[in-house]
Amino acid sequence: GTFAEFVSVAADRLMEKPSHLNFSEAAALPLGGLTAFRAIFTKAQIQEKQKILVTGIGGGVAQFAFQFAVAAGAEVFVTSGSDNKLQTARKHGVSGGFIYKDEFWVKTAFNETGGFDAIIDSAGGSSMNDYLKLIRPGGRLVHYGSTTGLPKSLDMFRLFWCQASIHGSTMGSDSEFVKMTEFVNQKKIKPIIDSVRSFDDIVSAFDQMHEGRQMGKLVVTF
8 A cells, every 4th residue: 555645556557446346345455465366376376176274364465365265166274363263264265274372283284184285374484394294295385474484493304205395475467466356356256354444543553453453454545
């Protein structure tokens, strides 16, 4: 976002709003949607019926990631620190979820799923070795952030024995943005909106993000 009342944008940088979205929903789509689309399809190469894990689904990109994967026909699981967020994700089609604060969540996830074909993550840090315990042979670990920092160590033995690959991912290209918008339109995907508030109340949105209380995008209107 720009937090400006008016912006000047070249016409070739614009796309028509998906007809099933209102303006608040459309405003929530571009950055998070593009980042998720690249991670899910370009990097992880998600296929129908594959098992996918999306971590930290309180974040905007993660929410689009699990929605896109569900729409693509994958069997999707998620993690969160909040059971309420897991319940919301289930209402949007995920097959199950795990509380990452539970010290046994990795074992529980493996026992319930048998592992994942791809894991989409923004945390990084020491969780990397947990993901290597959950990845299936030939699976892909896709990271679009590192909110918990660098891993203190990396289990290289698990990495090469399971033939896993690690992919870094950022936002995306113009062509991916077009494909993402077409996918959203075709599948009639709607962003999960936590709240819509006025510009005068924008500080409260940052406070909510800092506390990690949001489940969905925080939209600001003028």
